[in-house]
Amino acid sequence: MTAAYPAEPWRIKMVEPIRTTTRAERESALRAAAYNPCLLRAEDVYIDLFTDSGTNAMSDRQWSAMFRGDESYCGASSFYRLRDTVRAYYGYEHVIPVHQGRGAENILSRCLIRPGHRIPGNMYFTTTRAHQELNGGTFHDVIVDEAHNPADESPFKGNVDITKLTALIREAGADTIPYVCVGAPVNMAGGQPISMECLARVRELTLRHGIKVILDAARAVENAYFVKSREPGWSGRSIAGILRAMCDLTDGATMSAKKDSFANIGGWLGLRDDRLAEQARGLVVLYEGMHTYGGMAGRDMEAVAQGIVESVQEDSIRARIEQVGYLGRRLIDADVPVVRPIGGHAVCLDAHAILPHVPQPLFPAQTLLAELYLHGGIRGVERGIVSAGRDPVTGENRTPALELVRLAIPRRVYTRAHLDAVADAVIALHHARRSIEHGLRFTYEPPHLRFFQARYEQAAIA
Numbered sequence: 001m002t003a004a005y006p007a008e009p010w011r012i013k014m015v016e017p018i019r020t021t022t023r024a025e026r027e028s029a030l031r032a033a034a035y036n037p038c039l040l041r042a043e044d045v046y047i048d049l050f051t052d053s054g055t056n057a058m059s060d061r062q063w064s065a066m067f068r069g070d071e072s073y074c075g076a077s078s079f080y081r082l083r084d085t086v087r088a089y090y091g092y093e094h095v096i097p098v099h100q101g102r103g104a105e106n107i108l109s110r111c112l113i114r115p116g117h118r119i120p121g122n123m124y125f126t127t128t129r130a131h132q133e134l135n136g137g138t139f140h141d142v143i144v145d146e147a148h149n150p151a152d153e154s155p156f157k158g159n160v161d162i163t164k165l166t167a168l169i170r171e172a173g174a175d176t177i178p179y180v181c182v183g184a185p186v187n188m189a190g191g192q193p194i195s196m197e198c199l200a201r202v203r204e205l206t207l208r209h210g211i212k213v214i215l216d217a218a219r220a221v222e223n224a225y226f227v228k229s230r231e232p233g234w235s236g237r238s239i240a241g242i243l244r245a246m247c248d249l250t251d252g253a254t255m256s257a258k259k260d261s262f263a264n265i266g267g268w269l270g271l272r273d274d275r276l277a278e279q280a281r282g283l284v285v286l287y288e289g290m291h292t293y294g295g296m297a298g299r300d301m302e303a304v305a306q307g308i309v310e311s312v313q314e315d316s317i318r319a320r321i322e323q324v325g326y327l328g329r330r331l332i333d334a335d336v337p338v339v340r341p342i343g344g345h346a347v348c349l350d351a352h353a354i355l356p357h358v359p360q361p362l363f364p365a366q367t368l369l370a371e372l373y374l375h376g377g378i379r380g381v382e383r384g385i386v387s388a389g390r391d392p393v394t395g396e397n398r399t400p401a402l403e404l405v406r407l408a409i410p411r412r413v414y415t416r417a418h419l420d421a422v423a424d425a426v427i428a429l430h431h432a433r434r435s436i437e438h439g440l441r442f443t444y445e446p447p448h449l450r451f452f453q454a455r456y457e458q459a460a461i462a
């Protein structure tokens with residue numbers, strides 16, 4: 001008998017119909033989508049766990065706040081509400097709105113990265129690394145080794161390996177490293193958190209070398225929850241207090257408000273340095289919009305501001321993390337190989353372990369993903385060799401140790417019964433795994449972020 005998670009601190013006021021499909025309908029939809037569930041029409045998906053980004057249910061407070069959206073081009077009151085809320089909860093003096101997280105990554109990368117620069121980070125994220133590379137930088141993974149092992153149970157598998165970071169600084173020289181990019185938690189490792197102790201050590205080391213620390217704050221509230229529940233000395237602190245303590249150890253943050261902040265769109269770049277902020281505001285007018293809306297409507301900024309306030313509520317974040325944990329526990333109890341411990345935003349299936357007979361060049365995670373859709377109408381996303389892309393210098397495929405199907409849980413959207421339907425489908429597919437006797441190969445491979453738009457055909461295993 002698996003434990004339940006706490007009852008949600010909300011009730012449902014509006015519903016959106018979803019539909020089940022037949023196996024024959026799914027086969028035809030998947031063929032039309034060239035075996036890439038990203039290319040399916042959403043209406044052909046029963047339970048959509050593609051992402052927790054922008055797919056959240058907003059609260060009645062957020063919808064109400066949208067009505068007071070000030071749509072002035074310059075100096076809208078909604079901007080000041082957003083700026084003041086970010087200042088209050090995240091503590092960054094300068095708040096530059098953007099349409100979503102990658103908008104902030106673009107602006108920051110253009111400001112700070114020059115050809116030949118190196119950007120260390122605790123594992124890559126797809127869009128983040130793409131912007132680093134577009135500006136001539138190279139990404140260097142300095143995450144702890146445990147992060148690459150799905151079965152390792154360490155509580156902070158998102159930690160930076162200080163020895164690796166020290167060696168990179170010594171070898172490359174501090175002047176080639178504009179900043180360290182810290183994900184908290186680490187999406188590509190399965191939502192694994194970084195400890196406060198580790199973040200403080202990163203801060204101390206980089207301060208000595210004059211290197212900035214930039215937080216990827218998309219799910220920082222989830223990280224705060226793990227700090228509170230796992231790290232000695234932090235259980236008595238509030239989530240809001242821990243979030244602020246994390247940000248206090250950094251020079252700035254890129255933020256996708258589509259995650260923690262329950263918004264369907266939006267983001268911001270938070271900075272402390274006056275000159276850097278001026279430079280960033282100069283670029284935001286080129287790429288996003290005026291520096292007091294940055295690609296968001298006034299109403300979007302209102303939704304984000306209210307969402308931030310809700311995101312740090314203790315019962316809200318607890319229900320969120322424990323719901324994800326519930327799905328994870330059901331799969332672990334049925335011996336389905338998943339990334340452990342269960343992360344903040346997703347349960348990740350270990351495709352190497354489930355389909356050991358499908359070699360990595362035939363995309364085992366993408367294959368499993370397609371089969372899961374056929375099996376249960378469930379959509380996840382590939383987080384393996386396809387997402388890792390090619391090395392921009394050699395043109396070779398990168399071959400990550402983690403070959404995962406990520407099932408990301410949107411916030412406040414699905415009930416426990418939905419998660420049980422997901423668990424039942426995954427468990428049934430796991431039992432039938434030996435009947436999967438093929439892999440996939442590209443029929444079209446896009447140059448950037450290829451997992452989104454790639455097309456495939458089935459490929460026999462040699």
Ligand code: F0G
Pocket residue numbers: 050051052053100101102103125127128183187216218255256257258267
């Ligand atoms: N950083 C992290 C850690 C993310 O997970 C994402 C988006 C971004 C930055 C970029 O933000 O989408 O607002 O431009 N992650 C989504 C996902 C797409 O499904 O993991 P964005």
